[in-house]
Amino acid sequence: MDVAEVDLFFLSYDHCSIIMIEFSFTCPYCWENQLKLVDPSESSQAFIEDCETCCNPISFYFKISDNIIVQSDVVSIEQ
Numbered sequence: 033m034d035v036a037e038v039d040l041f042f043l044s045y046d047h048c049s050i051i052m053i054e055f056s057f058t059c060p061y062c063w064e065n066q067l068k069l070v071d072p073s074e075s076s077q078a079f080i081e082d083c084e085t086c087c088n089p090i091s092f093y094f095k096i097s098d099n100i101i102v103q104s105d106v107v108s109i110e111q
């Protein structure tokens with residue numbers, strides 16, 4: 033996984049100092065470039081979410097260290 037390709041930056045600081053990481057990815061179904069907000073307070077997270085464009089289920093996996101995504105996986109769900 034080439035982390036240099038991951039375009040991320042700190043999006044916002046609210047009053048509780050919660051930082052969300054903005055993660056850009058390409059849908060494995062429709063190849064639409066999209067953004068996802070990732071909560072860095074959980075160092076490892078995996079979840080499935082539908083693509084906002086084509087509604088197909090996408091499997092996300094993030095590994096986060098010091099508010100930086102050190103590993104990411106965005107894959108289609110094999111039926």
Ligand SMILES: [Zn+2]
Binds near residue numbers: 060061085088
């Ligand atoms: Zn899609």
